[in-house]
Amino acid sequence: MPKMKTCRAAAKRFRVTGSGKIIRRQQNRSHLLFHKSPKRKRRLAKTLVVSSSDLPRLMSQLPYHSVN
Template structure:
């Protein structure tokens, strides 16, 4: 049987935590932040853990590897 390949787009956007959840950067932080309130920009800082349903798809795409 051939090996399962890692999905490269998912690899660039997600990381797995030690417990197996998927971390990602908050959406809407790249540009056009001048129109946002300071509170909104502050809340979007750092990384967040994705929803459980989404995590399953991410883990499958990453083949269980964390990058």
């Protein structure tokens, strides 16, 4: 059986923390920022923990990352 391939797009977008959680950046903060308030941009700058309903899909895309 050959090795499973890591989905490179997912590997660039998600990080696994030391405790095994997957974190991601928020959307809507790359361009067209002039009409967004500073409060909204501050909130969008923070990272989020991936929802538990998305974990099975991500675990198949990142087979060599230890996810709890």
